[in-house]
Amino acid sequence: xxxxxxxxxxxxxxxxxxxxxxxxxxxxxxxxxxxxxxxxxxxxxxxxxxxxxxxxxxxxxxxxxxxxxxxxxxxxxxxxxxxxxxxxxxxxxxxxxxxxxxxxxxxxxxxxxxxxxxxxxxxxxxxxxxxxxxxxxxxxxxxxxxxxxxxxxxxxxxxxxxxxxxxxxxxxxxxxxxxxxxxxxxxxxxxxxxxxxxxxxxxxxxxxxxxxxxxxxxxxxxxxxxxxxxxxxxxxxxxxxxxxxxxxxxxxxxxxxxxxxxxxxxxxxxxxxxxxxxxxxxxxxxxxxxxxxxxxxxxxxxxxxxxxxxxxxxxxxxxxxxxxxxxxxxxxxxxxxxxxxxxxxxxxxxxxxxxxxxxxxxxxxxxxxxxxxxxxxxxxxxxxxxxxxxxxxxxxxxxxxxxxxxxxxxxxxxxxxxxxxxxxxxxxxxxxxxxxxxxxxxxxxxxxxxxxxxxxxxxxxxxxxxxxxxxxxxxxxxxxxxxxxxxxxxxxxxxxxxxxxxxxxxxxxxxxxxxxxxxxxxxxxxxxxxxxxxxxxxxxxxxxxxxxxxxxxxxxxx
Amino acid sequence: xxxxxxxxxxxxxxxxxxxxxxxxxxxxxxxxxxxxxxxxxxxxxxxxxxxxxxxxxxxxxxxxxxxxxxxxxxxxxxxxxxxxxxxxxxxxxxxxxxxxxxxxxxxxxxxxxxxxxxxxxxxxxxxxxxxxxxxxxxxxxxxxxxxxxxxxxxxxxxxxxxxxxxxxxxxxxxxxxxxxxxxxxxxxxxxxxxxxxxxxxxxxxxxxxxxxxxxxxxxxxxxxxxxxxxxxxxxxxxxxxxxxxxxxxxxxxxxxxxxxxxxxxxxxxxxxxxxxxxxxxxxxxxxxxxxxxxxxxxxxxxxxxxxxxxxxxxxxxxxxxxxxxxxxxxxxxxxxxxxxxxxxxxxxxxxxxxxxxxxxxxxxxxxxxxxxxxxxxxxxxxxxxxxxxxxxxxxxxxxxxx
Numbered sequence: 001x002x003x004x005x006x007x008x009x010x011x012x013x014x015x016x017x018x019x020x021x022x023x024x025x026x027x028x029x030x031x032x033x034x035x036x037x038x039x040x041x042x043x044x045x046x047x048x049x050x051x052x053x054x055x056x057x058x059x060x061x062x063x064x065x066x067x068x069x070x071x072x073x074x075x076x077x078x079x080x081x082x083x084x085x086x087x088x089x090x091x092x093x094x095x096x097x098x099x100x101x102x103x104x105x106x107x108x109x110x111x112x113x114x115x116x117x118x119x120x121x122x123x124x125x126x127x128x129x130x131x132x133x134x135x136x137x138x139x140x141x142x143x144x145x146x147x148x149x150x151x152x153x154x155x156x157x158x159x160x161x162x163x164x165x166x167x168x169x170x171x172x173x174x175x176x177x178x179x180x181x182x183x184x185x186x187x188x189x190x191x192x193x194x195x196x197x198x199x200x201x202x203x204x205x206x207x208x209x210x211x212x213x214x215x216x217x218x219x220x221x222x223x224x225x226x227x228x229x230x231x232x233x234x235x236x237x238x239x240x241x242x243x244x245x246x247x248x249x250x251x252x253x254x255x256x257x258x259x260x261x262x263x264x265x266x267x268x269x270x271x272x273x274x275x276x277x278x279x280x281x282x283x284x285x286x287x288x289x290x291x292x293x294x295x296x297x298x299x300x301x302x303x304x305x306x307x308x309x310x311x312x313x314x315x316x317x318x319x320x321x322x323x324x325x326x327x328x329x330x331x332x333x334x335x336x337x338x339x340x341x342x343x344x345x346x347x348x349x350x351x352x353x354x355x356x357x358x359x360x361x362x363x364x365x366x367x368x369x370x371x372x373x374x375x376x377x378x379x380x381x382x383x384x385x386x387x388x389x390x391x392x393x394x395x396x397x398x399x400x401x402x403x404x405x406x407x408x409x410x411x412x413x414x415x416x417x418x419x420x421x422x423x424x425x426x427x428x429x430x431x432x433x434x435x436x437x438x439x440x441x442x443x444x445x446x447x448x449x450x451x452x453x454x455x456x457x458x459x460x461x462x463x464x465x466x467x468x469x470x471x472x473x474x475x476x477x478x479x480x481x482x483x484x485x486x487x488x489x490x491x492x493x494x495x496x497x498x499x500x501x502x503x504x505x506x507x508x509x510x511x512x513x514x515x516x517x518x519x520x521x522x523x524x525x526x527x528x529x530x531x532x533x534x535x536x537x538x539x540x541x542x543x544x545x546x547x548x549x550x551x552x553x554x555x556x557x558x
Numbered sequence: 559x560x561x562x563x564x565x566x567x568x569x570x571x572x573x574x575x576x577x578x579x580x581x582x583x584x585x586x587x588x589x590x591x592x593x594x595x596x597x598x599x600x601x602x603x604x605x606x607x608x609x610x611x612x613x614x615x616x617x618x619x620x621x622x623x624x625x626x627x628x629x630x631x632x633x634x635x636x637x638x639x640x641x642x643x644x645x646x647x648x649x650x651x652x653x654x655x656x657x658x659x660x661x662x663x664x665x666x667x668x669x670x671x672x673x674x675x676x677x678x679x680x681x682x683x684x685x686x687x688x689x690x691x692x693x694x695x696x697x698x699x700x701x702x703x704x705x706x707x708x709x710x711x712x713x714x715x716x717x718x719x720x721x722x723x724x725x726x727x728x729x730x731x732x733x734x735x736x737x738x739x740x741x742x743x744x745x746x747x748x749x750x751x752x753x754x755x756x757x758x759x760x761x762x763x764x765x766x767x768x769x770x771x772x773x774x775x776x777x778x779x780x781x782x783x784x785x786x787x788x789x790x791x792x793x794x795x796x797x798x799x800x801x802x803x804x805x806x807x808x809x810x811x812x813x814x815x816x817x818x819x820x821x822x823x824x825x826x827x828x829x830x831x832x833x834x835x836x837x838x839x840x841x842x843x844x845x846x847x848x849x850x851x852x853x854x855x856x857x858x859x860x861x862x863x864x865x866x867x868x869x870x871x872x873x874x875x876x877x878x879x880x881x882x883x884x885x886x887x888x889x890x891x892x893x894x895x896x897x898x899x900x901x902x903x904x905x906x907x908x909x910x911x912x913x914x915x916x917x918x919x920x921x922x923x924x925x926x927x928x929x930x931x932x933x934x935x936x937x938x939x940x941x942x943x944x945x946x947x948x949x950x951x952x953x954x955x956x957x958x959x960x
Contacts, residue, residue, distance in 0.1 A: 077597065077602065084615075342960075343958055350926060418838070514808065545841070
């Protein structure tokens with residue numbers, strides 16, 4: 001059982017008939033009391049384990065994924081808080097069991113007065129004061145999971161309250177459930193059936209709760225229509241973004257971070273088939289979503305997509321963010337021939353991994369490990385292409401890369417450029433003091449460190465004098481650089497060409513290692529060859545380094 | 559952190575509201591507010607002796623209700639609960655052990671000589687609680703002597719709730735804090751014995767061998783040290799290793815402090831520190847497909863006053879670079895094929911046992927795609943080159959770098 005799966009879902013109300021636990025799922029049939037077999041210790045000299053909490057009569061907590069030991073009466077008591085605590089997060093931890101809910105007053109004070117005067121004829125109504133939809137979790141879950149469950153509980157509570165005020169839905173469901181409880185309690189003692197079993201066919205709300213529980217355990221997403229009227233949809237990112245049999249977990253914080261960093265040159269990569277995705281969208285979703293889903297392709301950037309679908313870029317981003325959060329898609333850089341992919345660090349390479357067979361059945365006569373080993377050495381995608389291959393083989397190659405990206409087996413490497421000065425200098429030249437300042441300033445040549453001190457400072461002096469004469473106006477343009485950087489740049493032979501230096505000056509903000517080549521190309525409208533030529537010309541001061549894009553890296557975390 | 563602590567002593571009778579008996583600081587919670595959480599602080603018998611945490615009133619209440627039954631008490635039972643009240647966003651795991659332990663102390667004090675029920679000793683309760691409150695907030699631990707026989711020792715749990723990492727035989731522990739600052743007497747005897755073998759280059763198996771200690775014990779000690787963030791585990795250094803930069807390499811250009819630290823760390827002993835440009839050039843020179851040996855022949859770090867072993871070590875410790883592991887894996891299309899083929903090959907192997915002694919040493923379980931070169935070499939005793947020869951010679955094995 002997964003740690004973030006709920007253990008149980010409980011509905012509690014408090015009102016004029018006291019606190020009562022109306023429904024819980026899953027309910028354990030009372031006859032289930034199997035005796036645990038006595039474990040035989042492996043080593044007969046081993047100390048017998050201190051039998052703590054194993055007495056099932058007194059044990060309460062979670063065992064084998066079931067909540068046991070808490071009577072319905074106790075649960076009703078501890079899960080219906082004081083009315084002051086309503087409308088806020090309810091979080092209770094008892095040893096290893098965590099209860100999360102969002103208690104709500106069924107009626108605000110003025111509502112109640114209104115109702116009183118309105119329905120004074122119906123005196124027999126049992127007033128309900130508050131209700132609480134509680135999820136039972138294991139106490140060791142992460143706080144963000146707890147937060148998500150609270151969110152779900154709150155959504156259900158708001159929907160229930162709305163329906164209660166509109167239609168007295170919850171009250172009537174409560175009546176139905178209570179009547180079952182009454183019937184069962186009047187039955188003879190030996191009748192071992194659970195009242196919850198009988199509630200299920202008689203209450204729509206109980207069936208809804210059962211569905212919520214089942215779908216949370218199965219997929220992590222919930223689509224619920226309370227009373228056939230109010231939509232409640234929810235997704236548990238911890239579960240939805242849990243890929244490759246639990247080898248990759250994407251945390252919601254990581255999703256938010258990466259969504260904040262989407263750029264127009266990125267694109268969507270769908271993790272589910274489009275044929276599956278389109279019907280699964282809710283009926284009343286915006287037509288823009290279906291249009292975008294139909295037009296999207298991992299080869300098209302968001303910008304192209306926005307032009308193709310005639311949807312503003314900001315809306316494209318919003319839809320993409322939505323699809324990513326719901327685990328339908330992920331963000332990648334569009335596939336192109338110059339992309340460099342390597343095997344992702346957390347990918348599973350075990351032969352027993354189910355991905356191996358999935359791959360072979362998807363791409364006939366191909367072995368996943370063979371393909372992965374080809375991607376072990378970084379080469380642009382065009383380098384993996386067989387020059388004598390047929391066009392359909394190339395198409396298959398692209399399909400293969402998409403397949404592996406979907407399963408996070410590959411990760412893209414980008415090239416980042418850093419400006420590192422050849423000259424090291426700690427101070428700016430002091431123009432007022434002139435010659436005196438030069439003595440204080442310590443200019444150290446990296447290559448010429450073995451030179452005597454006098455010689456190196458002499459060289460620096462000379463150099464500076466010469467260069468000040470040569471480029472009086474360019475100094476102004478390189479303002480964003482430090483003194484040492486500016487000096488080093490001007491020392492590069494290519495700096496003599498004013499055109500090159502102009503382009504270089506324009507691009508200096510990108511040479512801090514925060515922007516990869518593709519981003520520079522996008523923002524500055526340059527071709528790859530232009531950019532590479534410039535970097536080559538200034539290679540004395542520019543270092544390039546290949547690593548992953550931090551934005552997409554979020555999706556690979558374990 | 560706003561938190562306080564109080565200890566209600568309760569009477570289970572109707573009409574008599576339970577009252578907070580001793581509170582530190584005084585009057586931080588009103589009677590109305592207390593009523594709101596009373597059900598969790600003085601709960602039903604079913605929930606007694608359990609650690610109960612409740613979020614309410616912008617606080618977190620953490621307590622462990624205790625009931626001592628005895629005919630000598632006025633209602634045949636004494637109920638009490640020492641609660642800690644924490645801010646709403648404080649992680650309660652830190653205090654769970656403390657609350658449970660304190661409840662145990664109080665129980666034994668009461669059982670031994672009625673500390674909680676006798677008037678004269680009960681009067682000292684507020685001062686004891688306030689001392690615990692102050693000391694825990696200030697130092698995270700406290701030691702209070704109640705009488706000659708009883709002393710309360712409490713310490714907040716500092717270890718994080720994260721699962722302990724596994725320590726593998728081929729990993730190398732490296733100190734991430736100053737080794738001299740660690741006083742060896744704080745550690746258990748086994749750890750004290752292995753401390754001096756942790757030099758940043760010895761792997762776990764060698765440490766066990768040199769210190770002459772059972773390897774599972776060494777693993778446990780190192781696991782503890784990792785948990786307490788004293789050491790960090792990095793892969794064993796070899797010239798055939800491949801490392802690549804991570805996005806954190808940006809830190810190195812922006813963070814002046816890290817730069818200085820780096821230059822100090824990677825420089826050769828007894829010589830002037832290397833220049834940042836050279837060090838950064840070496841880090842950028844790391845790429846998939848280029849081993850450390852390639853890097854050395856290309857740039858000759860010795861001439862640049864850089865010790866390549868410490869360069870890699872610093873990179874791994876700060877996360878500026880990461881290791882690409884070399885994993886031999888079979889190329890069968892399905893798992894069944896793999897199982898069938900390995901059975902066949904192992905039968906064939908038995909015939910040629912003498913001629914291919916190395917291949918025999920290398921059981922097929924090492925080649926299922928889960929184990930990297932380091933692990934296999936360490937477990938089977940093969941050298942890197944011997945393993946490389948086997949893998950190269952077998953058409954059914956490919957190498958994946960990840």
